[in-house]
Amino acid sequence: MRLRVDPAKCQGYAICTEVAARHFTLDDWGYAQALVIDIDEADVPAVTEAIDECPVRAIRWIHGPPTGGAAPRPAPPAV
Ligand code: SF4
Numbered sequence: 001m002r003l004r005v006d007p008a009k010c011q012g013y014a015i016c017t018e019v020a021a022r023h024f025t026l027d028d029w030g031y032a033q034a035l036v037i038d039i040d041e042a043d044v045p046a047v048t049e050a051i052d053e054c055p056v057r058a059i060r061w062i063h064g065p066p067t068g069g070a071a072p073r074p075a076p077p078a079v
Helices: 015-019 041-053
Strands: 002-005 024-026 032-034 059-062
Touching: 002 032, 015 024, 015 041, 041 059
Parallel strands: none
Antiparallel strands: 002 059, 024 032
16 A cells, blocks of 8 residues: 655644554644655555544555655755
8 A cells, every 4th residue: 555645735734653653754834744644554554544533534545566665755955
């Protein structure tokens, strides 16, 4: 199973990082980022709970072959 966080939907409520801390983190803007995209069967319940608890439904399962990892977003520009 693979997961995807939709950056256009995420509002940074951070519920996913509390429910499944090993799978999600917040980026430098405060939005969720998947730490792992390819999810082991044993971790499916925790990620499913995060999907169910996200108030804006920004996380979903996607189908396809394993990707090998998540690509972190670049840091925001310095001000
Ligand atoms: S729970 Fe949903 S809205 Fe909140 S940080 Fe996670 S993905 Fe974003």
